[in-house]
Amino acid sequence: MLLGILSCKETIERLDDYLDRELSPQEAKLVVRHLKICHQCAKRFAFERELVEGLRRRLHRIEAPADLLEKIRTSLEAAEMDAASHGNSNPPRGVLKDNQGSL
Amino acid sequence: MPDSPRAAQFETLLAPILGSAYGVALRLTGNRDDAQDLVQDAALRAFAAFETFEPQTHFKAWFLRVLVNCHLNRARSASRRPQTVALDDGEDALLFEAARREGLMARGVDPADALLARFDADLVAVALSDLPNDFRVVATLFLLEEMSYEEIALIVECPVGTVRSRLHRGRKLLQKALWELARERGLVGKP
Numbered sequence: 001m002l003l004g005i006l007s008c009k010e011t012i013e014r015l016d017d018y019l020d021r022e023l024s025p026q027e028a029k030l031v032v033r034h035l036k037i038c039h040q041c042a043k044r045f046a047f048e049r050e051l052v053e054g055l056r057r058r059l060h061r062i063e064a065p066a067d068l069l070e071k072i073r074t075s076l077e078a079a080e081m082d083a084a085s086h087g088n089s090n091p092p093r094g095v096l097k098d099n100q101g102s103l
Numbered sequence: 104m105p106d107s108p109r110a111a112q113f114e115t116l117l118a119p120i121l122g123s124a125y126g127v128a129l130r131l132t133g134n135r136d137d138a139q140d141l142v143q144d145a146a147l148r149a150f151a152a153f154e155t156f157e158p159q160t161h162f163k164a165w166f167l168r169v170l171v172n173c174h175l176n177r178a179r180s181a182s183r184r185p186q187t188v189a190l191d192d193g194e195d196a197l198l199f200e201a202a203r204r205e206g207l208m209a210r211g212v213d214p215a216d217a218l219l220a221r222f223d224a225d226l227v228a229v230a231l232s233d234l235p236n237d238f239r240v241v242a243t244l245f246l247l248e249e250m251s252y253e254e255i256a257l258i259v260e261c262p263v264g265t266v267r268s269r270l271h272r273g274r275k276l277l278q279k280a281l282w283e284l285a286r287e288r289g290l291v292g293k294p
Contacts (some may be wrong), residue, residue, distance in 0.1 A: 010287070020245075021251075022252055042198060046198045047214055048215075050215035055277075056247070056249070058219070058224045059130065059228065061122060061126045062126060064121050064124075068121060075143060079147060080107050080110055
């Protein structure tokens with residue numbers, strides 16, 4: 001960086017962090033300063049930003065099946081009944097499967 | 104609503120975020136049956152560990168952490184060995200350069216939009232599901248849930264720097280996968 005101006009390489013290195021709003025305000029200012037004077041980098045940034053937005057639009061949310069909550073409710077009730085039948089207020093050990101006790 | 108107060112409280116928290124959880128599960132597993140199964144498994148595990156949830160914290164992040172762990176445990180059990188294939192990230196700015204080659208940089212045209220018009224939702228979903236698990240998880244949380252690096256780090260339980268590097272590589276891998284799929288389907292020309 002010379003006289004507070006980033007090079008193209010330094011700017012592109014900050015591309016993801018800038019687009020994801022993960023740069024500090026000072027760093028973001030430096031990027032903006034470069035983009036104002038470099039048409040090529042500005043085009044690249046605009047492209048990558050629109051690409052992420054477009055991918056997000058295409059990955060639109062698909063509704064959960066209508067009966068999913070009911071299925072979960074049934075399995076939770078079964079887990080509770082199982083725990084009660086074993087005289088344990090906690091759910092059965094089998095519920096935790098391979099990672100016993102951890103999330 | 105369940106009879107047990109504990110189950111009722113759990114369901115009250117789960118119901119509003121079930122759509123998000125299913126959406127993430129669908130992108131992680133790549134199909135609807137496995138996604139349903141994953142959400143159900145995660146719900147059972149989360150319910151079993153419900154005492155560890157701190158009510159003043161974010162239930163959605165907590166539940167997604169359980170779900171992601173379930174997914175990674177299943178993937179590990181299925182493969183039984185870590186992925187050892189060296190990943191070729193592909194070139195930097197792969198789609199940017201591809202758009203240029205495809206002649207999409209003309210004035211008045213948004214090149215990303217013009218390129219994306221050739222990629223339908225199915226192609227994007229397949230490309231995402233082709234990513235190795237570690238990259239797919241962070242890319243899914245970033246693209247679908249629009250989470251910050253810090254939020255993703257809390258869910259995948261790794262440092263923010265790791266999320267940053269996985270997301271950076273994940274983007275490159277996703278661009279490469281998109282391009283290769285689009286070529287296979289004859290939607291774009293050769294690079």
